[in-house]
Amino acid sequence: MRTDEKALVERLRMLAPIEGAAAVRETLEGIRPEDIAEALQRLGTDEELAILRHLDAETAAYVLIELPTEDARAIINQLPDATVAHYLDILPMDDAIELREELDPERFEALLHVIPREDAQEIRRLLSYPEESAGQLMTEDFAECTPEDTMMDVLRMIRQTPDSDFETVNYIYVLSEDRHLLGLLSLKRVIRSDPMSTAREVMHDDPVTILATDGQEEAARMVARYGFSALPVLDERGRMVGIITADDAQEILEEAETEDVLRLGGVSGDAEAYLSLSIWQLIRRRLPWLLVLFIAEFFTGSVLRYYTGQAEEGGKTMLAQMMLFVPLLIGAGGNSGSQVTTTITRSLALGEVKATDWFTVMVREATIALMIGSALGFVGFLRAKLPVIGWNQPMSLSLVVGFALPAIVLWAATVGSLLPITAKRLGFDPAVMSAPFITTFVDATGLVIYFEIARRVLGAFHQTF
Incomplete structure (x- = not known):
């Protein structure tokens, strides 16, 4: 029977100020750790800590397991060593390794001497692999057999x-005697095969694998691509050392995709729950990019000042009319660039596009941009020229708008497609070429295109500025 959450929250709130641990343990005896964890999330941090400190170490550890990772990591340093040791012992190995980042190195090492020796040795082995590698994500707990074993x-x-x-x-x-992976058996095939058939006869002898030194995100995408529930991990000698499970792969992909979305929005930092971050942490994530983009916008102002200074006295009126279309033009360019860079960044992340595909991508995006830009240019020309639906501008200025829109959209698409690919080729995260960055860059360069087209078209109409 499920515990009444509201009643449990009130009970925990009353128990938190009590000094005696016996009363807390007696009251919570028989209540599942999942229910305690859910109720603790409704309490303040001090109350949460008080309850966990009163529980016995093993029960408190199982409650911590059920708490959201951010909540558990936020209070782990304030809990007794016995509780943290139990928590470390029952954590999946990849989570146990991540816990090291929250604890003082000396305390973490001391805890490894408290937990069972085999678990401590496994943690040390996994820590020997490079950070963010498949080796640090895998678990060594997998089912194995010899090729001569029967079903x-x-x-x-x-x-x-x-x-x-x-x-x-x-x-x-x-596995062979020297632990080389010969093949794998699905549980379904084991159950349905002749009981006396050997593993060598039944196994799939060409399994998909990954090296322990390869990246975690690469491993996770491989799991997702093939729909595996687990992916075998090999060392540099081809010996099997562990597996990466689908739930761990899904978590890695969610974190990677969240970070990409944040970077595309011009926000730095890792994928952490919004409410788990302080106001200061949120400011630090956003302010650096905003400062960079703010400084980059100076170039836009410089372009406007340059062409304003170039305008002759008789061209001031025409220049003022031209300024009416600046928001329309740079908005179209920025939006086009954002669309393209978002699409290409996602394709690069999913492995659908490689850095070597740059020419194919550029041709495709240029074709699309020319068609879209031409449509927008025609609409822009009508908007500028026709008095019924537009602003009744001179033919010369209307043509400038009609020519500038396709040119700016084409330029934005080229920049938006090539910059993420270039970043990937140079070994950077393509998501750093965020939509705000592309928009800011296209704003300034789009103005140059607009004014240079105006210089030539208006010059042909003998209207200089």
């Missing part, structure tokens, strides 16, 4: 092995 042997092994020894049993990996 009956495999099923017996699964039944007799404790659940905690396997992260998943969807796949059973067939």
Whole structure:
């Protein structure tokens, strides 16, 4: 029967100020850790800490497991070593490694001497791999068998092995004596095959694998691409050392996609829950990019000042009329560039486009931009010229608008497609070429295009500025 959450929250709020741990433990006895964790999220941090400190170390650790990661990490340093040690012991290995970032290095090392020796050794082995590598994401708890084992042997092994020894049993990996991966068995195939068939006869002998030193995001996208529930990880000698599960892969992809979305919006930082960040942290994430973009906008003002200074006395009126169309033109260019850079950045992240595809991408985007720009140019010309639906401007200025729009859209599409690809080719995250950056760049350069077209068209009409 599920615990009444509202009543449990009130009970915990009353228990928090009590000094005696016995009363808290007695009151919460029999209540599931999931329910306690859900109720704790409705309390203040001080109350949350008070309850966790009163619980026995093992129960408190299981409650921490059920809390959102951000909440648990925010209070972990204020909990007793016994609780943190239990928490570290029951965490999945990849999460245990991440916990190191929240703890003092000396305390983390001391905790490794408290938890079971095998778990501590596994954590140290995983920490030996490069940061953000598949090796630090994997778990060493997987089901394995020899090529001579029968399906009956495999099923017996699964039944007799404790659940905690396997992260998943969807796949059973067939290993040689020197731990090279020979193939894999799906649990479905094991169950449906002849009980006396050997693993060598039944296994799939060409499994997809990844090296422990490869990137976590690459591994996660491989899991998603093939729809695996787990991906085998090999060392540099081809020996199997672990697996990356689908839930860990999904978490990596969610973080990567969130970070890309933030960067595309001109926001720096990692993917963390919005409400878990302080006001100061949010300011630090946004202000640097805004300052860069603000300074970049100086170039736009410089362009306007230059062409204003170039205008002759008789061309001031024409220049004033031209300024009416500046928001329309730079808005179209910025929006076009944002569309393209967002599309290309996503395609690069998903592996649909490679850096070597730059010419194909440029031709495609140029074709699209010319067609869209021409349509916008025609509408812009009508808007400028026709008195019924527009501003009844001179033919010369209307032509400037009609020619400038396709040129600016084409330029924006070229910049928006090539900059992310160039960043990828140079080893940078393509998402740093964010939509605000592209928009700011196209604003300034789009004005140059507009005024240079005006200089030539208006010159042909003997109207200089």
